[in-house]
Amino acid sequence: MIKIQSIIFIGLISVFFSCSSKQGEEKIAESSKPNIVIIYMDDLGYGDMGAYGATEIKTPNMDALATGGMKFTNGYASSATCTPSRYAILTGTYPWRNKDAKILPGTAPLIIDTAQMTLPKLLQEQGYYTGIVGKWHLGLGRGNVDWNKHISPGPNEVGFDYSYILAATQDRVPTVYIQDGKVDGLDPNDPILVDYSKNFEGEPTGKENPELLTMKWHHGHNNSIVNGIPRIGFMKGGESAKWSDVDMADHFLEKAQAYVKEHKEDPFFLYYALQQPHVPRTPNPRFVGSSGLGPRGDVIVEADWMIGEFIKTLENEGLLENTLIIFSSDNGPVLNDGYYDNAVEMNGNHTPAGPLRGGKYSLFEAGTRVPFITYWKGKIQPGVSDAMVSQIDLMNSIGAMLNSDQKGEDSENLLETFLGKSNQGREELVLEATGRLALRKGDYVMIPPHKGAAKISTVNIEIGNDPEIQLYDLKSDIGQQNNIAKDNPEVLNEMIQDYERIIGTPVSLTVK
Template sequence: MKNILTTLFIAVMIMVGTSVKAADPTKPNVIVIYLDDLGYGDLSAYGATEIETPNIDALANGGLKFTQGYATSSTCTPSRYGLLTGIYPWRNAKAKILPGSAPLIISTQQETLPKMLKRAGYQTAVIGKWHLGLGDGNVDWNGHITPGPNEVGFDEAYILAATQDRTPTVYIDNGYIDGLDPNDPIYVSYEKNFEGEPTGKDNPELTTMKWHHGHNNSIVNGIPRMGFMKGGEAARWSDVDIADHFLSKVKSYVKSHKDSPFFLYYALQQPHVPRTPHPRFVGKSGMGPRGDVIIEADWCIGEFMKTLEEEGVLENTLVVFSSDNGPVLNDGYYDDAVEKLGKHRPTGPFRGGKYSMFEAGTRVPFITYWKGRIKPGVSDAMVCQIDLLASLAKLVGVQAEVNDSKDMLAVLMGKRKKGRKNLVVEANGKTAYRKGNWAMIPAYKGSPMSWHSGVETAIAPEFQLYNLKEDVMQKNNLAESNPKMLNKLMAEFEAIRGTEYGGLK
């Protein structure tokens, strides 16, 4: 009898064991945490001494910190396009900084990161900033806004249409404005204002944040924006609560999808303008709102990582952390970002920033973290965000149309030290070339400084060539003294980019 009971017990345990879905290490959860305008030097893990970011540092110190991690572009929309499609954004003429009313620039027919992961059995979601366009050019903001994230591979989408400084200032939940009162319809325009609506330009007395350049249209919550908007009062967001709102959404998402593989694109809005930290973070950095929202974002990431651990999914989750482009201080509002900078260097050791072809425009923080699977360390391998498509396809074992994306899975996992051989980076439609220690910038017409922001664009009428190993600040132009290398790099660049790259002839 005892032997029979023992046999029955073992049989039951086997049945129970097979009924529980075990974590599949070949299909880990994948999370991309993406910040907005965060510079290489904005994190203490990357050398900042005037600001502390302990939660992001924990990712860097517990995972693999890349010193040559790149966005494709030095502005937001193009980088996000590259991240999700694996295609250089300069191949798509529409991939430029978009107004809030722009149509969707990702074709519903093309390959995307979420589509690829859906084929591998993943549930997919985007929560946070979108800025890749919505609709087909004639959006009904009061109805179903389509096509959008759902039509390019995301099962769930809770987003800002564009950016915090652009209308419409509402959340969009799977194609519908969240909280919209049908008796108070919303109207959006980037061409002309609606009759009787105040603007930052005409009614500065109604603003609590003063515009410096470009941001002088509709006023929402005392902040003048880009673009015009009318109605939709109940659906308008509270700026100081955006970070908490998105944090609540990503935490809820993890809790409700933890039992099967998921892909989450968590796109925070910080430290993009307008910088509106929650009151509990105001003054914490000593550097004004820009520093405060970086601390706020770091806290959000810490709280999110706690949720992964509490829900038991941390050890089966690959986290990729990065930023869409380099930093900018004055980007449209008077907010003390310049005046209170002190000794802090958002660009780190590099030259340029947002809008620039110099290194600080596209070289950004880039971290991969997978507890127990990625050995902590530092990698000098060159990697780019467009490589996530091919690399993650390799991880989950599915075929993908990779185009410009390269399989860097072994590099991202710390198993291989050599990364990309070359990279074409972009700033406002102009492109430059990186290979090994070399940076080559073609000759272009245009302004050497970005519009009002005080960032060097790297535009010049002469070719530029820099040895980054010896001259990380790109001060010593070697184009004339090393024509052999310049010609070699230019030939390679044109083979990828084509001869019609927009440079001087």
């Protein structure tokens, strides 16, 4: 009997130590997971950083990420405008597959299906605390949102444990911050009303009341006035909740820093979506005149300082060596985008698009080729990569790093490339601009014939429309000045076949 009891006791001890050892291994594995931060700029062009060739503007903190990490010369947003690029980076799916993934008004419903796999959902499954601070612009609710109640679905329903956002853009109503589905600082006795089709009786507008403006509108921004700035859309009420434009960057920085400090004990994901240099450009007074290029340059300098302060927070909290940072922009640059702010007049010799043709809204390279950097102190060796990569690929690449089986429909696993261990990138990539598509493959880009004006006159940007099919060799003609379609029928036919295979619609050589 004593022998049997001894055997049982020894067995129990063995089970105990086995379980303890296993739990220890799991804890070590959990603690070794890197924090992941995406720093996402808004309308920052390929040539807007010193590390990408800018000489007229100083961006030391952005440049430090580039010189200390992997700088990609062929890094792409999915699209030449904000909403679709944000859809792609969070879902790993081409936005043209979703008919609603286009520039949204502030009242648009959520365009990410709550049942869809997203990058934050993937990370939640891997034990991460997930958060977004900054610009959202992917819709909220199911339509007809009541801004005075809990707003759902939104970021919290597609994978974010914490969200502190502006609903759409700084130039659109509602001009309030939303925390976890509730308007921050709202007085229930002063309810918010929002409409994008008609004004509320007695409310001043930029069009009817120019004497109230501190910033004049150039095109499209002449509705409700907030802080002396005319916006897109009409809004009434919510005075106590309205943001201060000049303090927005500081406000988001404080939220991002607090998030890091509160969740530093466990692996976290932060999508830090800055609003600069999108219009209206409203630098804090301490940054006014800092660039010599007017408000657009000043808000880039301001954003650079914010990024530097954020990196300092990671370093001070002992997190920098265990944090993967991805830095990029949602689309290419634009100077005059709706306000008279001297962006054109004071631009001087600065070239926001660098050597590229086009800009925001454009199928030419400057619309989607953007600054793209991966930084991980001590893990990613500094370097420059010419590999073609896209923000769409972050989902599958991060998933591979964490051994997740979750996938984005169009995302590719380029983990080794992002970590600087390989120079193998994508073979092909579909690019999008306001519903129009093009194909990049190897060194070539093919733009099918598209109807419409060749240039958006209000913003003075060539957008790639042409009745003839276009083919460019980016290796020898990065500025896309020489259409070689007629002289390279074999390359052109191969590009057309690949385009039709991916998109599923035929391509003609011309359009009437």
